[in-house]
Amino acid sequence: MKTISILGSTGSIGTQTLDVVRHQNDVKVAALAAGRNIRKLEEQIREFEPRIAAVWDEADARELRQKVADTSVRVVSGMEGLIEAATVQEADLVFGAIVGMIGIVPTIAAIREGKDIALANKETLVCAGHLIMPLIRQYHVHLYPVDSEHSAIFQCLNGENPGRIEKILLTCSGGPFYGYSPEKLETVTVSDALKNPNWNMGRKITVDSATLVNKGLEVMEAGWLFSVTADQVEVVIQRQSIVHSAVQFVDGAVIAQMGMPDMRLPIQYAMFYPDRRSMGTERLDLFKLGSVSFARPDMETFRGLPLAYDAMKKGGSMPTVFNAANEAAVARFLDRRISFLQIYEMIEECCSMHKVIPNPTVQEILDVQKSVMEHIRTVWDKD
Numbered sequence: 001m002k003t004i005s006i007l008g009s010t011g012s013i014g015t016q017t018l019d020v021v022r023h024q025n026d027v028k029v030a031a032l033a034a035g036r037n038i039r040k041l042e043e044q045i046r047e048f049e050p051r052i053a054a055v056w057d058e059a060d061a062r063e064l065r066q067k068v069a070d071t072s073v074r075v076v077s078g079m080e081g082l083i084e085a086a087t088v089q090e091a092d093l094v095f096g097a098i099v100g101m102i103g104i105v106p107t108i109a110a111i112r113e114g115k116d117i118a119l120a121n122k123e124t125l126v127c128a129g130h131l132i133m134p135l136i137r138q139y140h141v142h143l144y145p146v147d148s149e150h151s152a153i154f155q156c157l158n159g160e161n162p163g164r165i166e167k168i169l170l171t172c173s174g175g176p177f178y179g180y181s182p183e184k185l186e187t188v189t190v191s192d193a194l195k196n197p198n199w200n201m202g203r204k205i206t207v208d209s210a211t212l213v214n215k216g217l218e219v220m221e222a223g224w225l226f227s228v229t230a231d232q233v234e235v236v237i238q239r240q241s242i243v244h245s246a247v248q249f250v251d252g253a254v255i256a257q258m259g260m261p262d263m264r265l266p267i268q269y270a271m272f273y274p275d276r277r278s279m280g281t282e283r284l285d286l287f288k289l290g291s292v293s294f295a296r297p298d299m300e301t302f303r304g305l306p307l308a309y310d311a312m313k314k315g316g317s318m319p320t321v322f323n324a325a326n327e328a329a330v331a332r333f334l335d336r337r338i339s340f341l342q343i344y345e346m347i348e349e350c351c352s353m354h355k356v357i358p359n360p361t362v363q364e365i366l367d368v369q370k371s372v373m374e375h376i377r378t379v380w381d382k383d
């Protein structure tokens with residue numbers, strides 16, 4: 001029997017994780033944590049009967065407590081509640097399915113309690129990979145990537161010596177604006193950006209996919225997970241999202257992982273690693289597919305990607321600045337307060353102003369995030 005906790009259970013990854021659980025008879029759910037969607041969380045509590053349910057606001061927690069008063073769940077709130085969900089005693093595996101840097105503190109708390117981590121929440125590794133990776137080793141726990149490309153790379157490395165990686169070929173759908181000129185990007189709207197060609201994901205990552213910031217975050221994520229430098233990660237456009245990534249080894253061999261674009265596969269792989277359980281999802285039909293295409297990303301137009309490489313090379317607190325500025329920018333874009341191209345301007349401005357702190361502590365990371373947010377509020381929100 002496996003017991004899990006899910007941080008971000010009401011989102012795209014969270015609900016798909018619960019769908020995987022639904023098809024197994026040996027997985028229990030000890031804790032669920034959500035942000036604001038208490039209607040969905042109530043349904044999940046009734047179906048999966050966790051002992052702990054966390055929501056962000058205490059007011060929402062009070063409302064939820066009344067709704068589920070007939071169950072035995074304990075409803076908690078705030079960062080304390082999130083940590084309680086992450087460290088719940090019965091869980092042996094914690095799914096990081098929350099969006100954004102809010103995942104850093106509960107993920108670290110879970111590792112310190114000896115939990116294995118299945119991580120989709122890439123922002124946590126981008127900002128705090130230098131703290132997370134040593135903690136994973138110190139507490140003798142496992143970190144299983146859930147992000148589709150990193151799960152693919154992890155699968156390609158099965159039985160291989162990671163020291164023999166020459167480079168990682170990180171695939172990228174190209175998003176809804178593939179092939180667009182900077183002039184054409186000037187007028188794209190939120191609803192255009194939310195139309196991802198292959199994946200049905202949360203709003204923030206869907207915009208990140210459109211800007212190629214998602215791929216930039218994934219380059220940094222790959223750096224931490226597989227101990228490779230920025231120069232060893234090459235982004236390859238693969239429009240169909242069928243080749244989920246590949247590894248080129250020092251002898252020139254390239255191993256790729258392929259499959260239909262369905263996040264339940266990497267989620268299930270992380271849940272039962274090293275076992276593979278059967279799954280009744282759609283199969284990849286190579287004959288129907290006919291061909292797969294590859295191309296170079298347009299780094300001049302989609303500036304999120306070179307800005308990410310630059311932040312990774314600078315290291316220390318710079319990836320936090322890159323990520324925090326992007327989180328702030330995407331929220332404003334989704335609120336229709338800035339244009340698509342202004343996302344790049346915000347990131348670039350915040351990164352160019354920042355003096356790198358080497359090896360930042362959690363507190364320093366959170367302080368840097370706060371100062372980026374404050375800068376954006378005073379300079380960009382003034383009208």
Ligand SMILES: NC(=O)C1=CN([C@@H]2O[C@H](COP(=O)(O)OP(=O)(O)OC[C@H]3O[C@@H](n4cnc5c(N)ncnc54)[C@H](OP(=O)(O)O)[C@@H]3O)[C@@H](O)[C@H]2O)C=CC1
Pocket residue numbers: 007008009010011012013014033034035036037038055056082096097098099100102120121122123146147148199200201202203204205263
């Ligand atoms: N979706 C995908 O296919 C993929 C996602 N990822 C990564 O996985 C992570 C999750 O993405 P995705 O599922 O798409 O995002 P969603 O926006 O769909 O879901 C985010 C989840 O986080 C919860 N949440 C947000 N803020 C808080 C908070 N303060 N406290 C507790 N919970 C909170 C939300 O709760 P609520 O809705 O109740 O407010 C929701 O459950 C991201 O880091 C993303 O980059 C990686 C690869 C693929």
Ligand SMILES: CC(=O)[C@@H](O)[C@H](O)COP(=O)(O)O
Pocket residue numbers: 147148149171172173174175199205208209210214215263
């Ligand atoms: C499903 C997944 O892992 C996403 O991160 C996906 O990769 C986003 O699409 P892009 O490849 O366009 O960034």
Ligand SMILES: [Mn+2]
Pocket residue numbers: 147148149218
């Ligand atoms: Mn991905």
